[in-house]
Amino acid sequence: MSESLTDTAAATETQILITVATKLGFSVKQVSKAAELFDEGATIPFIARYRQEVTGGLDEVQLRNLRDELEFRRLLEQRRETILESIRKQEKLTPELEEAIRAATELNTLEDLYLPYKPKRKTRASVAIERGLEPLADLIWLQETTQGEPEGIAADYVDAEKDVPDVEAALAGARDIVAERVSQHTEVREMLRDQLRNFASIVCKKVDDAADEKGTYETYYDFQSKVKYVKPYQVLAIDRGEREGVLSARIDLWEERTLEEIDNLIITNDDSVFVEELEDAIEDSWKRLLYPSLSREIRNELSEAAGEHAISMFTENVRNLLLQPPFSTKIVMGIDPGYRTGCKVAVVDQTGAYLEGTTVFPTPPFSKIAESKVALGRLIQKYKVDLIAIGNGTGSRETEQVVAELIGDMRAADPKLEIAYLVTNEAGASVYSASDEAREEFPDLDAAQRGNISIARRVQDPLAELVKIDPKSIGVGLYQHDVNQVKLSRGLGDVVESCVNHVGVNLNTASAALLTYVSGMSKTIARKVVAHRSKIGRFESRDQLQDVPGVGPFRFQQAAGFLRIPESGNPLDNTAIHPESYEATQKLCDKLGIDLTRLPDEKDLLPLKLRNLKVSELAREIEIGEPTLALIIENLLKPGRDPREDLPKPLLRQDVLKIEDLHEGTHLQGTVRNVVDFGAFVDIGVKVDGLLHVSQMRADGKRVENVLEEVAVGDIIEVEVTTVDIKRQRIGLKRV
Known part of the structure; x- marks a missing residue:
């Protein structure tokens, strides 16, 4: 790569880092250091726990947001270069256009700028251009002709050999060209997106004679909502109803007002003799090109946002289920x-x-x-x-x-x-x-x-x-099969990885499935670890992990801190203290008179020895960062601690209830089984779970903004029965 290309790539990467930092509210240094670690192959759990000094304390959620934004910006940059190269090859790349393309920060804007130059299939406009009608379209578009009649001017473009038999055919073809230009107008498209997002409605109806025997979609038989207010679960339900042929939906916008807004952007000279032709082309562009394209785009936006919300809900439910305290x-x-x-x-x-x-x-x-x-x-x-x-x-x-x-x-x-x-x-x-x-x-x-x-x-x-x-099969989702499966798989992979590494894994008992999610591991390496364990016997120390074929220094670095060996002669092997910090830990223990070989026996004395420490001074003295020192102290105080132990155990029962035993006002304890946008399903010990609707979720009656801030899968809560429908097997609940 030439020096100039290298410099350009470096400058582009720097700009990407600045953009990511600005959007997420991080410093450029934080983003730059995290990006370096990602590019080296470091995992998010490893970075979040063992590289806090490097990233300025970014946690897992922040790191995942940073990773996703960084990937998006890099892909956007690749797309930008592809577009520039395509237009350059067409010899249509002006300095002004290149500047606009390089300034675009969103994909929609970039694609709008590329639209007039994008290779496309045959259209009515391209046919009209082939028939020699582009000069007439230019006259309509430029609005500089103020003398004469449109028909008289258009007569010059009548040509039977080119399939333009009369004046009306000439004007119609020219309008087709203008309509396409309107549809590719960047300002028009941005204005219409704004209109659709803020003022349009989504209107849903039942398809005539469609079968919906259980009334699954009854709520949406005659449904209307502003686009900006429609709920994610409503979008997903409508999408599914359409796929099943039960519902039909459209985006509705006040057409007369919309056309006026387009006219205001396009029509700059009311004295032009082609004003009526231009107005007709604008109306045609809206109905035939812009509305179908942009309404699909808005529907896709709604579906994507709803899908991301559903994925977020689902992954949080999975997290809470996975972190249930063990018996x-x-x-x-x-x-x-x-x-x-x-x-x-x-x-x-x-x-x-x-x-x-x-x-x-x-x-x-x-x-x-x-x-x-x-x-x-x-x-x-x-x-x-x-x-x-x-x-x-x-x-x-x-x-x-x-x-x-x-x-x-x-x-x-x-x-x-x-x-x-x-x-x-x-x-x-x-x-x-x-x-x-x-x-x-x-x-x-x-x-x-x-x-x-x-x-x-x-x-x-x-x-x-x-x-x-x-994870899609463990029963705590809603619409998980309807959302983007690639994003869902990644989100679920992230949350399982996060949970496994948060808890830690016993290297001598963990299954290959569990080891697969340990930082730095893979399915292949996990199987090799289990095979090595079966052949050689249990691991006596973390260092022995490096004896497994395929576990080199980097994998060991990524994985070691998340693996536990209770049987090890080194008590630190059963903590979250990373081997790279063992020397610093020994220095700390020597300074404070802590016998590492008797660590579990000293647990009652440790709080006294570790209290009132001057953390910053001590960190400098033993040559580690303050976050690492805090991690060491935490694990010395609670070696081998399972973070799930602090959570309430699942509700145990010795007797059984029937739905017939319930009545309005019955108070019960229940276990939250699933959380969705409109409420939570609670196991109260009868055949069916009760619904704790979002409106009944707070005992004080206040409005709930975020369901997940009120309840989580596995929570044990006090509820009161509000309704019992034995025939339909439905139970309504409220929080007490």
Whole structure:
């Protein structure tokens, strides 16, 4: 690359960094340093935790926003250069046009500038140009002709050989050329976008004779909303209704006023003899070219914004589900309910290892309740089961009734018996049970039996088990199959990666699926780690990770801090302190009289030794940054801490409710199962989840601006029943 090209590329990159910094409110230095780390291959969890001094303390959310904006700006720059090259090859690139293209900061503006030069298929305007009518179109467009009649002037362009048989054909062709110019006019397009975004409405109707037996789209049979006020979930519902042929929708804008606005931009000389021709061309341009194009663009904008909002909601729900506190010390019985094929039962020990399984038939059509209680009771007593996890699928409530009765019987016989149950979301269990990973783990079990092992394990450690399942299949979304799947996959990948690295992973017990999400890992490396562990035995130190083929210095740097080895002779290997900070940690401990070899035993004395420290002075003394020192101190105080331990445990039950037991005013505790724009679905222990509508979400009655600020998946909340519709199996709730 020549020196001038290198300088140009560097200048362009600098401008990109400045633009990103300005938009996000960061310093150029922060953006520049983060960009360097991204380009080196560093992961966001690694940068956020171990490179705070470099980025000025940017957190994961800020880094992801920075990454996305940086990628967009770089792609925009590539598009800009492609456009300039295309126009340059056409020999139509003027200094003024190049300046305008280089000044464009948004993709729409860039594409509008390129529109007149973009290679296109044959149009009415291109046909008219071929027929020699462009000079007549120029006369109409320039508005400088103030003498004569349009018909007389147009007579000069009549040419039967060129398929222009008369004056009207000549004027019509010229108007086609002008209409296309109007449609490509940058100011016109920007003005119309503004009009559509601020004053247009989206109007939705039911398609005549369309089938909608369940009334899924009844709300939108006759629906209208200003574009700027329409809710994301409404957009997604309308989009889906259109795809299913139930609804039709359009963007509606006051046409007469819109045409006046275009006239004001285009018509500059009322004395021109071609004013009427120009007005006709403008109207044609609006109806035939501009409105179809820009209304599609606005619909796409709405859908994209709604999709991004839905992805944001979905990923936040997934985050909260993955970070549910584990019952890691429990022996768990998992039950996958069913009717005809019975209920599959599996018992797993505290480590998730499969102990024994069976099938019972307490549900219709067999209803072998007594026999099922005997079989379940035998397993409970044999393995000293602490907790029963029941999947929430078909037959769950009938199974729950039997389990609740069994617990009651067993507690009556032995009042000291401590056992409870919970109903857990089984979404994705069948997906996992049929996966290659499940077959490798349990080659001698059928798919149904693998599914209930998954149900049991996801209670013991939701994060470790749910990462084995496609996040789109774990049951906490709305419209997740309707949004941009590339963006959804990336968003979900980000949130799973964030959760796994936030919690940390036991290198000696983690599955390949879990290790895949560790910073610096990949599916291939994760499998190699598991294979190495199986062949050599457990890891005794973090350093041994580098013995795994494919784990070089860079991968080790990215991954090491997120891996835990409780069995290591070095207590720091079971903390979030990175190996690159071990020397500094030793210096700190020597200075404060902390014996690292007895770290867990000194936990009661550490708060006294670490309090009242002069952080800035101490950081300089041991030659590390203040954020790194804060991380070291935090982990010395709580070595091996699981951040999920601070969260409230899921709600356990010993008895069961029916919807018939509920009435208006009943107060209950419930577990939030899903959060959507219009409210939250809450498990209150009956067959169906109740809806806590957004209008009932605050006990003080104040308006809720952001649902996710009020409730999250897994929250245990106090609610009051407001409505019970037994026939439609619907329950309304309000917060108390």
